[in-house]
Amino acid sequence: MKKHHKMKTGIGDKIxxxxxTIFLTAFVVITLYPVLNTVALSLNDxxxxxxxxxxxxxxxxxxxxxxxxxxxxxIITGAYITVARTVLGTVLAxxxxxxxxxxxxxxxxxxxSQLSLFWVITMYVNGGMIPTLILxxxxxxxxxxxxxxxxxxxxxxNMLVMRTYMEGLPDGLEESAQIDGAGDFxxxxxxxxxxxxxxxxxxxxxxxxxxxxxxxxxxxxxxxxSEYTTLQYELxxxxxxxxxxxxxxxxxxxxxxxxTPMTVRAxxxxxTMLPIICLYPFLQRYFVTGMTIGSVKE
Amino acid sequence: xxxxxxxxxxxxxxxxxxxxxxxxxxxxIIFYYLPLGGWIMAFQNYKTKDGFFxxxxxxxxxxxxxxSDATFLRVIRNTLAMGVLNLVCTFVMAxxxxxxxxxxxxxxxxxxxxxxxxLPHFLSWIIxxxxxHDALSSSGIINELLVKLxxxxxxxxxxxHKGYFWPIVAFxxxxxxxxxxxxxxxxxxxxxxPSLYEAATIDGAGRWAKIKNITLPxxxxxxxxxxxxxxxxxxxxxxxxxxxxxNGLVKSVSETIDIYTLTxxxxxxxxxxxxxxxxxxxxxxxxxxVAANQxxxxxxxxxxx
Numbered sequence: 360m361k362k363h364h365k366m367k368t369g370i371g372d373k374i375x376x377x378x379x380t381i382f383l384t385a386f387v388v389i390t391l392y393p394v395l396n397t398v399a400l401s402l403n404d405x406x407x408x409x410x411x412x413x414x415x416x417x418x419x420x421x422x423x424x425x426x427x428x429x430x431x432x433x434i435i436t437g438a439y440i441t442v443a444r445t446v447l448g449t450v451l452a453x454x455x456x457x458x459x460x461x462x463x464x465x466x467x468x469x470x471x472s473q474l475s476l477f478w479v480i481t482m483y484v485n486g487g488m489i490p491t492l493i494l495x496x497x498x499x500x501x502x503x504x505x506x507x508x509x510x511x512x513x514x515x516x517n518m519l520v521m522r523t524y525m526e527g528l529p530d531g532l533e534e535s536a537q538i539d540g541a542g543d544f545x546x547x548x549x550x551x552x553x554x555x556x557x558x559x560x561x562x563x564x565x566x567x568x569x570x571x572x573x574x575x576x577x578x579x580x581x582x583x584x585s586e587y588t589t590l591q592y593e594l595x596x597x598x599x600x601x602x603x604x605x606x607x608x609x610x611x612x613x614x615x616x617x618x619t620p621m622t623v624r625a626x627x628x629x630x631t632m633l634p635i636i637c638l639y640p641f642l643q644r645y646f647v648t649g650m651t652i653g654s655v656k657e
Numbered sequence: 658x659x660x661x662x663x664x665x666x667x668x669x670x671x672x673x674x675x676x677x678x679x680x681x682x683x684x685x686i687i688f689y690y691l692p693l694g695g696w697i698m699a700f701q702n703y704k705t706k707d708g709f710f711x712x713x714x715x716x717x718x719x720x721x722x723x724x725s726d727a728t729f730l731r732v733i734r735n736t737l738a739m740g741v742l743n744l745v746c747t748f749v750m751a752x753x754x755x756x757x758x759x760x761x762x763x764x765x766x767x768x769x770x771x772x773x774x775x776l777p778h779f780l781s782w783i784i785x786x787x788x789x790h791d792a793l794s795s796s797g798i799i800n801e802l803l804v805k806l807x808x809x810x811x812x813x814x815x816x817x818h819k820g821y822f823w824p825i826v827a828f829x830x831x832x833x834x835x836x837x838x839x840x841x842x843x844x845x846x847x848x849x850x851p852s853l854y855e856a857a858t859i860d861g862a863g864r865w866a867k868i869k870n871i872t873l874p875x876x877x878x879x880x881x882x883x884x885x886x887x888x889x890x891x892x893x894x895x896x897x898x899x900x901x902x903x904n905g906l907v908k909s910v911s912e913t914i915d916i917y918t919l920t921x922x923x924x925x926x927x928x929x930x931x932x933x934x935x936x937x938x939x940x941x942x943x944x945x946x947v948a949a950n951q952x953x954x955x956x957x958x959x960x961x962x
Contacts, residue, residue, distance in 0.1 A: 391773060397788055410796065411796025412801070469668070483942075486693045490932055493695055572782075594787070
């Protein structure tokens with residue numbers, strides 16, 4: 360087969376392969392370089408880094424930036440809150456979305472199509488930023504940790520991904536369990552859920568990444584409550600200080616003369632993205648399935 | 658739905674499902690439907706101390722103010738321009754990337770490129786804009802390359818020039834989402850019948866010919882459905898990057914409807930005006946998605962509903 364292929368390869372195909380290789384190599388370089396550059400900056404002396412010219416290897420190696428980051432109280436608080444919201448938010452979102460998807464995927468259920476429509480509408484129509492803010496204020500969700508967990512818990516997209524998967528399961532399993540006298544809740548827990556592990560993993564991944572990366576909710580709802588700050592929001596404040604100072608060597612406090620906003624931000628960035636970079640390559644199978652199911656509509 | 662008789666026995670048997678439904682409906686009404694009721698603020702001069710019931714009614718005055726405000730009109734232009742530019746760029750890049758990656762024969766190479774391509778999707782916009790800021794700063798790699806290649810004499814500050822802002826935002830979106838968006842196309846390409854390619858090879862078709870005549874038509878339905886889904890989102894594509902990268906110097910091209918809403922609604926405490934701007938956005942989004950769907954129906958393409 361391969362030999363056959365080679366024989367037929369014309370000059371046009373050879374040019375194609377060369378161009379394609381160049382294109383994809385450039386793609387990889389453009390994707391990876393900025394990330395690796397940030398790692399190099401985070402390990403470099405702050406004042407020295409302002410001179411520029413640092414690419415993939417630090418010029419004046421130091422761990423001071425990381426020390427500074429890990430000594431900042433708000434960053435530590437932010438890390439705790441971010442981990443807490445990611446874990447709790449993912450677990451709760453998984454349970455509620457799975458249950459909703461289960462209810463909606465029961466073919467015999469009398470209000471099946473109405474409930475489904477009720478949720479699909481929420482994908483297209485929403486109240487907008489200000490009415491939502493006022494609602495959360497009235498519900499006492501602002502200046503509280505729960506604003507990260509409760510409002511976004513159930514989402515139509517995640518529900519649809521799970522529903523599509525559940526509808527693809529054979530009906531026979533459920534029927535035989537029903538004959539054995541199992542109720543709907545038992546069927547959900549002991550028949551359907553074990554079979555849905557792949558799609559649960561997918562949705563858990565989507566929710567966890569969204570929770571980890573979220574910053575706007577911390578800014579909009581918990582601006583006044585610094586005890587509920589998140590890692591990303593703290594990172595945003597660092598970014599702002601870099602942009603305002605334009606990267607010039609202007610260390611705020613003389614006690615830490617070797618660090619600048621630029622390198623401290625780089626270190627905070629690495630701390631924030633490290634868990635994700637370490638985990639995502641192993642979860643590829645799951646998000647590829649999820650994206651493929653999610654795009655097949657209705 | 659269609660006057661199907663629901664017996665009491667049936668309802669009793671489905672007790673668990675009904676209780677769950679009740680909870681989900683209550684949750685949905687509170688968090689998704691109740692904010693829609695807040696739209697009445699747009700027709701009031703809403704004051705927190707007066708609430709929805711005692712605030713003064715002003716009719717369409719807030720909307721009149723919006724459409725006579727030069728800033729708001731500029732903000733609509735910015736949102737639409739960046740939304741369309743982002744949509745076109747990310748769409749084309751994802752399709753091109755998926756097709757080219759599919760042509761790679763070396764399995765390890767393909768896997769490696771694909772794994773790398775997903776990475777930016779998992780990073781937050783805070784991180785992406787920070788990285789972008791480093792790369793484009795006066796001591797960053799882009800200026801360094803441009804100076805070395807003799808294209809520039811001295812480094813320029815990309816964030817201070819209005820002309821660069823939209824392309825920077827488009828590039829940021831392409832950088833972040835190309836690999837992720839390509840997943841769907843790669844899946845669609847896999848489902849194309851391999852015998853088509855074999856037949857084409859026997860007929861002596863080159864790679865270009867196969868891409869043009871087999872791959873592209875094969876993923877056409879996927880392209881259309883994603884296009885429709887994304888057209889409704891054109892106005893949503895304009896907040897985080899613009900908010901994080903915008904600055905006083907480029908404000909006239911960087912401000913979007915969402916930023917306008919945030920400025921007026923939250924910073925200036927004019928909830929009514931912020932709500933009115935939000936309603937405008939929602940209505941336009943619904944019109945766009947329905948129009949795109951109608952268009953697809955007319956041309957006999959796949960459609961959403």
